[in-house]
Amino acid sequence: MGNSKKLSLAMVGIILGASLAACDDGRGNAEAAAKQLASAFAALDVGPVAFEGRDSAAVNEQVKEVFKALEPDKPSVEAGELTLDGDAATVPLNYTWKIASAEWKYTVSAELKKSGGDWLAVWDPADLAPDLAEGEILTKGTQSPQRADILGAGDAQLVTYRPVVNVGIDKPRLGSADAAASATKLAQLVGVDPAGYAQQVAASGAEAFVLAITLREEGRSITDQQIAEIPGARGIAATVPLAPSRTFARAVLGSVGEATAEQIEASAGALAAGDVTGIGGLQQQYDAQLRGTDSVVIRAQRADLTVDQIRAAATDPRRVVFQVAPTPGTPLKTTLDPALQSLAETTLAGVGPASAIVALRPSTGAVLAAASGPGSNGYNTAMLGQYAPGSTFKMVDSLAMLRNGLTPDSKVECTPTLSVDGRTFKNAEGYPAGSLGSVTLRDAFAHSCNTAFIAARDTVSQSQLEAAAIAMGVAVEAPSLGAAAFLGSVPGEGAGTEHAASMIGQGKVLLSPLAAAIMAGSVAKGAPVSPQLVLNPDAGAAAAGATGEPTAAAGSPSSTVTPEAPAQASDKPITAAEAAALSDMMRAVVTSGHAGFLSTVPGAPVGAKTGTAEFGNENPPKTHAWIVAVHGDLAVAVFVEDGGLGATTSGPLLKQFLTAAG
Known part of the structure; x- marks a missing residue:
């Protein structure tokens, strides 16, 4: 009786074990592999992931290259409901990026295969962004909206876009002329340091336009003919935010120009080299309100595509995968007469x-x-x-x-x-x-x-x-x-x-x-x-960021x-x-x-x-x-x-x- 009971219990154990094995069809391990893949893409580091027939380090370099233009941003990536088909599985990966003030969300389908008891990821660039092909990368372009005006009493335009001429040496136009001689002549004409400007021209690339000075169009005494007489010299028309004169309320209003190193460091990533921003005065204090927010365009393109090829193409060879429209700045109203x-x-x-x-x-x-x-x-x-x-x-x-x-x-x-x-x-x-x-x-x-x-x-x-x-x-x-x-x-x-x-x-x-x-x-x-x-210090989304702190300047009391x-x-x-x-x-x-x-x-x-x-x-x-x-x-x-x-x-x-x- 006792032996028969022991045998029965043993049989139950065998049957139960077989049943559990039948339920465990490998889904658990596949889901774990899918979650690991999602986490790796979120970290933009797939080094720890095993890929079928591909070296993880090589894939990792490719991932970093695809997303390099989006640095330092990283996505959040969540694995969705896995579909299992024998030794193959597919899983939706739900991406969310924070791009400027918007969210870029998309879903791709990643593939996994079982090999020797392990689930391996099957590499496909389209796992990173929809329809991304081999050899393609993402690029990010931004464009600032026109900066808002600073207004005075009766909404008079104190600072608004006014015509200027950017005068400099356009190096492709030099031909056989001596760059140093042209730079020196132009510097003497417009009143900048000849030695310093000549050095700047020499240090610039062969395709560069090297700015010497920006002149207001209104009332300028240096003519286009004087500029054109110097080999390689050129004046390019533009408009920039300016007060009625160079000195008009400058200490109060501030100015607009490329962000300084100190401003970039203090901006917590909001400003980068080359960005135009307010410098001193109200322009700096209310910069975000006046600047608005940039448009952002993310494109997919071949990694080897050059700027010249893009310009020469009848239609843009890049495709837009996401974009954020710009938000115009809000004019700052003041009481200045x-x-x-x-x-x-x-x-x-x-x-x-x-x-x-x-x-x-x-x-x-x-x-x-x-x-x-x-x-x-x-x-x-x-x-x-x-x-x-x-x-x-x-x-x-x-x-x-x-x-x-x-x-x-x-x-x-x-x-x-x-x-x-x-x-x-x-x-x-x-x-x-x-x-x-x-x-x-x-x-x-x-x-x-x-x-x-x-x-x-x-x-x-x-x-x-x-x-x-x-x-x-x-x-x-x-x-x-x-x-x-x-x-x-x-x-x-x-x-x-x-x-x-x-x-x-x-x-x-x-x-x-x-x-x-x-x-x-x-x-x-x-x-x-x-x-x-x-009059409107709280207008626009940015006013809350205005500190009202004075900017240090020369000539203090x-x-x-x-x-x-x-x-x-x-x-x-x-x-x-x-x-x-x-x-x-x-x-x-x-x-x-x-x-x-x-x-x-x-x-x-x-x-x-x-x-x-x-x-x-x-x-x-x-x-x-x-x-x-x-x-x-x-x-x-x-x-x-x-x-x-x-x-x-x-x-x-x-x-x-x-x-x-x-």
């Missing part, structure tokens, strides 16, 4: 040191002009400069004094000198003796009596100065501006000579010309001005002071009544003070405040020259970095600007 911006730049054209003119509309905060003079060397002095504001800051002092109960008619003491902790402060050279002694606050303001304002330091604390500055819209952030800017820094704490220096806009007090214009504008408006330059973080908006902004009192005092600067030259400016009465701030260690010290003014619904600040007195240096520039502005 082309006429006022040009006027500001013309006004500063002859100024040697760093300089700026900023004009804004107090009622709206619109920045109409933000010009930095030629001495700024490309730096945005107008918006990013950090300078001691000198006596223009007495507007802030005066607001604090008004808040302490004074009026423009209150009496203050104006002495020739004043000593604070051993340091002697004095009034500017030529201060009128008739305005010394007990004078009204209005008179002290009109003639800019330093000692009268420093004498108020015991009743006006440093924190009150900070609060008054914030109340006038400075030393705060500029959330509506849409561009990088410095709106000032006023310490909330300070004692002794530092506090005394703050009362005359020196010490650690810093403003930019933009901040000075805001300060004057807040008086005209009767409320703090919130400046605005960019001379001040070595690191400003404190700007304070937040004041809980007690300037009132209409306070602004009216300050407006009365600013008008007195013109009617009875040392800005009388502004009395002849046509139109609305002008109110102003001059400022002179010492800097550096020279004896006598150099000075920043300031003047701010309000003229109807216009507030203007003029600044010259090394400029003597505000009234005598910046004043005439302001008068010239206001008179021409109308």
